[in-house]
Amino acid sequence: MILPRLFxxxxxxxxxxxxxxxxxxxxxxxxxxxxGWFNQSQLADMVAVSESTPGPIGVNMATYxxxxxxxxxxxxxxxxxxxxxxxxIILLITAFLRNFQNNRYVKSVFGCLRPASTGxxxxxxxxxxxxxxxxSKAVENLPAAVNWKAVILAALLLLLTRGIHRTGKLHPIVWxxxxxxxxxxxxxxxx
Amino acid sequence: MTSxxxxxxxxxxxxxxxxxxxxAMLPILQREIVENRNWATDEELANYxxxxxxxxxxxxxxxxxxxxxxxxxxxxxxxxxxxxxxxSVVILSVLAGLITNFADIPAVQNAxxxxxxCVCILIxxxxxxxxxxxxxxxxxxxxxxxVLVLSYVLNISPTILVLVSAAIGIAAExxxxxxxxxGDAT
Numbered sequence: 001m002i003l004p005r006l007f008x009x010x011x012x013x014x015x016x017x018x019x020x021x022x023x024x025x026x027x028x029x030x031x032x033x034x035x036g037w038f039n040q041s042q043l044a045d046m047v048a049v050s051e052s053t054p055g056p057i058g059v060n061m062a063t064y065x066x067x068x069x070x071x072x073x074x075x076x077x078x079x080x081x082x083x084x085x086x087x088x089i090i091l092l093i094t095a096f097l098r099n100f101q102n103n104r105y106v107k108s109v110f111g112c113l114r115p116a117s118t119g120x121x122x123x124x125x126x127x128x129x130x131x132x133x134x135x136s137k138a139v140e141n142l143p144a145a146v147n148w149k150a151v152i153l154a155a156l157l158l159l160l161t162r163g164i165h166r167t168g169k170l171h172p173i174v175w176x177x178x179x180x181x182x183x184x185x186x187x188x189x190x191x
Numbered sequence: 192m193t194s195x196x197x198x199x200x201x202x203x204x205x206x207x208x209x210x211x212x213x214x215a216m217l218p219i220l221q222r223e224i225v226e227n228r229n230w231a232t233d234e235e236l237a238n239y240x241x242x243x244x245x246x247x248x249x250x251x252x253x254x255x256x257x258x259x260x261x262x263x264x265x266x267x268x269x270x271x272x273x274x275x276x277x278x279s280v281v282i283l284s285v286l287a288g289l290i291t292n293f294a295d296i297p298a299v300q301n302a303x304x305x306x307x308x309c310v311c312i313l314i315x316x317x318x319x320x321x322x323x324x325x326x327x328x329x330x331x332x333x334x335x336x337x338v339l340v341l342s343y344v345l346n347i348s349p350t351i352l353v354l355v356s357a358a359i360g361i362a363a364e365x366x367x368x369x370x371x372x373x374g375d376a377t
Contacts, residue, residue, distance in 0.1 A: 016353045020243070020250035022317050026342065026349040033346075044307040049286055051313060054207045055279035056216070058249035063276075063283035068291070075284045079276050086248035087272055090256040091265055093242065101242045104368070109360035110245045112334055114325035116356035118318060119338030120349050125314035127343070132307045150308045157312040162319075171210065175309050183305020184298050191297040 002070050003077050009035065010062055010081030017058070018110070019117045022047070024058045024082070026120035028065060029127060037069045044128045052173045058082065149186055153179065193230070193262040195270040201228065202255050202274030209251060216251050224258060231258055251275055330363065 013027040025047065032038050038046075046068075050060035059079060066078025093100045100106060133150050157175055160167045183189065205223055209216045217240065224230045231239070236254075243253035252272055259271025293299045326332050334356055341347045 012350060014248045016247060016350045018247050018353065019321070021321075022314060024249075025314075030349055041307060044310045045290070045303050047310045047313070048303075048306040049283070049290070053279075053282050053286065054210055055276070055282065056206070056209060056249045056251040059206075059252065059276045059279040060283050063280050064287050067284050067287040072284050075280055075287070079280050082249065083252045083272050083276060086246070086252045087256050087269060089246050089248070090242075090253050091260060091268055093246065094257065094260050094268075101238070101245050105361055105364050106245055108364035108367075109357045111327075111331065112356045112360035112363065113353065114321070115331040115335040116338045116352055118321045118325045119335040120342055120352065121314065121321070122318050122335075122339050123342035125311065125318060126339075128307065128314060129311045132304075132311055150304075153305065153308045154311055157309055158315070161312060161316055172309075172313055173210075175312070176306055179305040179309035180302035181305070183301045183303070183308075186305075187301050188304035188308070189297065189300035189302075190304075191300050 003073060005035075006066060006069055006074055007077050007081040007084075010066070010078045011084055013062070014082040015085040017117070018113045021057055022121050022124075023117050024061055025124045028061060029124045031065070038065060040127055041131055042068070044132065047128075048176050052176050149188060153182055153188075193267070195263060195266060198259050198262060198267055198271045199274035199277070202259070202271045203277045205255070206251070206275040207278040216254070220254065230262055235261075330359075334359065 009031055013024050013031070017023040017027055025043075028043055028046075029040065032040055032043055046061050046064045047057075050057045050064060053060055059082065062078045062082040063075045066074040066076070068074070069078070097103075133147055133154060135145055135147050157179065161170075161175060162168055201223060205216065205219055208219045217236075220236055221233065225233055225236060239254045239257040240250070242257070243250040246253055252275060255271040255275040256268040260268035263270070290299075326335050338352050338356065342349065342352060
């Protein structure tokens with residue numbers, strides 16, 4: 001009975017996530033906690049893979065989660081669940097609301113939904129930062145609680161993607177592959 | 192008349208050529224949909240994109256539904272959408288299967304531990320890009336801050352936060368038009 005639940009969880013995600021890109025991330029983070037289908041660090045891996053492969057990120061993440069939960073049928077059902085509300089809403093708009101995007105209330109609602117969506121993504125980003133930049137095993141003193149290797153890599157990536165104009169325009173896949181290499185060379189996983 | 196398969200394959204092509212979705216898709220749609228097939232004008236495409244951002248869901252999917260609907264009604268909208276997600280389903284299923292099988296190899300674990308650090312930065316960069324269009328004044332800043340705190344500290348469901356924010360948007364516009372009427376009367 002996992003497939004109907006999978007469809008429903010992604011239907012909700014498609015219905016309430018606004019703005020594209022990583023907008024589905026906070027909903028998937030919630031899904032991880034409430035269903036136990038995957039954990040937060042698997043979710044971070046899914047973000048990386050979804051950004052490095054063709055296709056819209058939201059759709060890629062849905063397929064990945066669906067596959068993890070229930071194989072190929074899961075991948076298909078999760079993706080259909082995600083897009084179902086879009087299809088219904090867009091068809092309703094074309095049928096009834098010709099001037100939808102110029103309506104005052106629609107503009108005001110989406111003016112408030114954009115910062116909300118940004119805030120939700122920021123909260124998810126904070127969760128990912130905590131699990132990657134701090135050591136998971138509870139440590140008493142602060143220097144040992146910080147994963148210094150990860151912090152140094154993060155600072156370097158921040159500088160390369162934002163501080164230096166020329167490298168800032170490169171595709172994210174470049175940084176993902178470089179980080180993978182650094183992770184292997186410096187044993188980031190501790191194995 | 193455009194066949195449903197033609198819609199499906201054209202959007203599958205768009206899906207496979209899109210990295211990242213959203214605005215990354217715009218130049219590809221311009222070439223495939225506007226120039227090569229004349230299914231929409233540049234102006235219509237810009238309009239669909241604007242609506243795609245003002246509706247829930249993935250922007251690429253919303254745009255595909257729109258163009259498909261215009262060509263062949265409801266079935267067209269559905270086929271275009273299935274087309275745009277088709278490559279993702281195939282590619283991600285294969286990759287997810289591979290990654291699951293190799294997850295126990297130490298090198299793979301180390302690689303993903305490195306990648307997770309990169310994901311933090313990618314999310315941070317995405318937020319700073321969204322920030323410019325989203326946080327435009329006092330009200331929007333307060334919404335951002337409140338949602339961040341309520342979501343992270345109190346773990347309140349994103350669905351509830353989205354619904355409350357939408358209600359604030361309606362209330363703000365109601366208040367605005369009421370004030371306008373009072374202003375007209377005096």
